[in-house]
Amino acid sequence: MQQWLTKQVHNIVSWARRKSPWILHFNSGGCNGCDIEILDLLTPRYDVERLGILKEASPRHADILICTGPVTRQSRDRLRQIYEQIPEPKWVVAVGSCSCSGGVFQGGHNILGGVENVLPVDIYIPGCPCRPEAIIDGLAQLLETIT
Amino acid sequence: MALINLLFFPGFTFLFMCALFFEWLDRRIIARFQERVGPPWFQPLADFIKLLAKEDIVPSGAHAKAAALLPMFSLTAVLTAGLYVPVGNVVTASFEGDLIVVLFLLSLPALGYFLAGWTSVGVYSLIGGHRSLLQYFSYEVPFLMAVASPAILSGSWRIASIAAYQSQTTWGALMQPLGFILAIIGLIGKLKRDPLDIPKAKSEVVAGSLTDFSGRKIALWHLSIYIQTVVGIFLLVNLFLGGSSHQSLFVALPIFGLKALGILILLSMISVLYARLRIDQLANLGWRVLAPLALIQLLVTIWSGG
Ligand code: SF4
Numbered sequence: 001m002q003q004w005l006t007k008q009v010h011n012i013v014s015w016a017r018r019k020s021p022w023i024l025h026f027n028s029g030g031c032n033g034c035d036i037e038i039l040d041l042l043t044p045r046y047d048v049e050r051l052g053i054l055k056e057a058s059p060r061h062a063d064i065l066i067c068t069g070p071v072t073r074q075s076r077d078r079l080r081q082i083y084e085q086i087p088e089p090k091w092v093v094a095v096g097s098c099s100c101s102g103g104v105f106q107g108g109h110n111i112l113g114g115v116e117n118v119l120p121v122d123i124y125i126p127g128c129p130c131r132p133e134a135i136i137d138g139l140a141q142l143l144e145t146i147t
Numbered sequence: 148m149a150l151i152n153l154l155f156f157p158g159f160t161f162l163f164m165c166a167l168f169f170e171w172l173d174r175r176i177i178a179r180f181q182e183r184v185g186p187p188w189f190q191p192l193a194d195f196i197k198l199l200a201k202e203d204i205v206p207s208g209a210h211a212k213a214a215a216l217l218p219m220f221s222l223t224a225v226l227t228a229g230l231y232v233p234v235g236n237v238v239t240a241s242f243e244g245d246l247i248v249v250l251f252l253l254s255l256p257a258l259g260y261f262l263a264g265w266t267s268v269g270v271y272s273l274i275g276g277h278r279s280l281l282q283y284f285s286y287e288v289p290f291l292m293a294v295a296s297p298a299i300l301s302g303s304w305r306i307a308s309i310a311a312y313q314s315q316t317t318w319g320a321l322m323q324p325l326g327f328i329l330a331i332i333g334l335i336g337k338l339k340r341d342p343l344d345i346p347k348a349k350s351e352v353v354a355g356s357l358t359d360f361s362g363r364k365i366a367l368w369h370l371s372i373y374i375q376t377v378v379g380i381f382l383l384v385n386l387f388l389g390g391s392s393h394q395s396l397f398v399a400l401p402i403f404g405l406k407a408l409g410i411l412i413l414l415s416m417i418s419v420l421y422a423r424l425r426i427d428q429l430a431n432l433g434w435r436v437l438a439p440l441a442l443i444q445l446l447v448t449i450w451s452g453g
Contacts, residue, residue: 016196019189047183049174052190057349058271060204060361063197087202087361 017063017089018143020052024062024086028079028115029105030069033129034096038066040132048136051143059085064142067115070098070105076118083119091142094121095135097128104128157234159226166373167191169380169411176415191373198366206359210266214360217263218367221256225375228252232381233307235391235399244304249382250291253337256375257283260346263368264356275355278426279346282336285433286343290333292441293326296448297386306382310390319387326444327387329437331413334379336429338372341418345426380410 027035041048042055056062059082071079083092094115097103102113115121122145125138152158170191178185205211231245231252257279264276297319298304301312313319320327336343347355357368384390384406391403424432 013196013200016193016200019187019193020197044182047178047185049178049186050184052186052193057353058358060359061354061357061365063201085204087204089201 014147018146021063021091021139021143022054022056022061023064023066024056024059024082025066025068026079026082027068028070028075028099029072029111030096030098034068034098037129037132038068038095038135041135046132046136048139051136051140053139060087062086063089064091064093064139065119066093066095067099067119067121068095070102070108071112071115071118073110073112076112079115079118091122092119093138093142094124095138096130097126100124100126152239153230157237157239158230161234162226162229162374162377163370165377166370167195169377170369170373172408172411173376173415176412177419180416180419195366195370198369199363201362203362203364206268208268209359213262213266214364217259217266218360218364218371221259222367222371222374224252224255224259225371225378229374229378229381231306232378233310233385233390234381235396235403236393237396237399238307241305241307246294246298246304246306246309246386249306249378250294253375253379253382254283254287256371257287257337260356263360267356267359269359271353271358272356275346275352275358278352279339279356281426282339282343282345282429285430286333286336286437289329289433289437289441290337292438292445293329293333294382294386296323296326296444299445299448306385307390310385311392313389314392318389323387323444323448325440326448327383329441329444330383330387331410331417332437334383335414335417337379338376338414340414342421342423343429344423345429348423376411376414377407380407380414383410 025035025038040046041053059065063086065083065086067079083090092115094100098105099115102111105111106113112118123138123142125134127134154160171186171188174190175185205214228249230239231241231249233239233241261276261280261283264272264274264279267273297309297313300319300322301309303309303312309319316322335341339346346352347357352358357365360368384403388406388410391399391406393399393402
């Protein structure tokens with residue numbers, strides 16, 4: 001009985017997590033191309049609020065950290081700090097070739113490479129810049145893994 | 148019977164459902180006006196459950212007890228206010244002067260919001276808290292004067308008798324259009340809704356006083372703000388749209404609901420139409436325009452033989 005109840009509560013909570021992912025967006029040194037594509041998601045054409053996605057301004061309210069751009073030496077600590085401010089459970093999405101691998105900035109004197117060098121990344125969405133459809137698809141795939 | 152009133156109708160459960168429904172409708176209407184689709188119907192519930200199940204962080208340096216108590220304090224205040232506001236023809240608790248009690252209880256969350264900013268550590272919370280207090284001083288005086296005029300007109304400070312008086316004569320919004328407009332503006336300021344969301348402006352102060360809260364504290368804050376919306380709208384329906392005092396509950400309740408939805412749609416349209424004011428603009432507007440207009444409304448009501 002107790003086991004069954006725990007399972008039901010767990011199911012309800014993971015349903016709520018799948019249906020209400022709030023995102024926080026951080027650019028750690030990209031060219032701003034991917035950031036504009038992320039803002040596209042909020043426009044009438046793509047409107048991700050129908051999936052329950054809201055763009056939050058404070059890391060304390062967010063569930064998913066969306067990173068764009070390569071990690072630079074200067075932004076590394078801030079990126080880590082922002083990640084630590086997000087309450088558990090949290091997920092990280094790397095959007096754009098830069099944050100997947102360093103992209104065109106690879107090998108620069110101040111570049112550490114992709115986001116994976118600093119944070120545990122849950123899903124990679126390549127593209128330079130990646131299309132809004134690709135970002136929505138990636139987010140949907142990430143949400144499916146939440147059980 | 149009292150327990151049923153308290154817990155189910157028109158107590159906690161009813162107000163909770165109304166809060167979720169109003170939040171969904173509000174977001175949906177705003178989305179439709181912006182040519183978007185908007186969230187599905189269960190969105191507020193999913194948000195609420197998710198926030199309840201999230202980790203609860205208290206930043207070091209913040210006042211942990213105050214952070215935990217303040218959202219409950221605000222929620223309690225608005226839920227208590229909800230008990231004194233008649234819904235349809237159901238009057239749970241009522242006495243001569245309950246209008247003043249409701250107005251007092253509805254303004255307590257402003258104090259809670261300010262203290263929440265004051266006791267946390269971030270600068271954004273501090274600025275948000277200060278702005279909320281400044282905003283409070285700008286909208287509250289015209290709001291109180293506007294809400295006092297129907298009471299003076301009907302000669303009673305009991306919400307139920309004001310509504311009954313209006314269902315015999317005509318709507319307060321027709322007799323005192325100026326007072327109605329001022330009350331709507333005051334309500335927008337009270338709820339920190341869009342043209343007057345100065346204390347929590349995303350692009351200026353992140354999330355105001357609530358910046359550093361997470362998990363269930365945010366859930367309770369959201370809930371208390373939306374229950375405040377519901378109670379505030381119900382109050383205005385009683386004071387300016389004549390409430391609904393039909394004999395049968397099944398006629399009175401839909402009429403009351405339609406009036407409440409009318410005000411909600413009005414609020415959503417206003418938040419789509421207007422851009423945010425600056426805090427100094429609001430202070431100017433409040434004291435140079437709204438307060439004198441409210442005074443005129445009050446004097447006209449008194450002289451016209453209330
Ligand atoms: S992936 Fe391309 S568009 Fe995106 S930040 Fe890097 S260089 Fe700019």
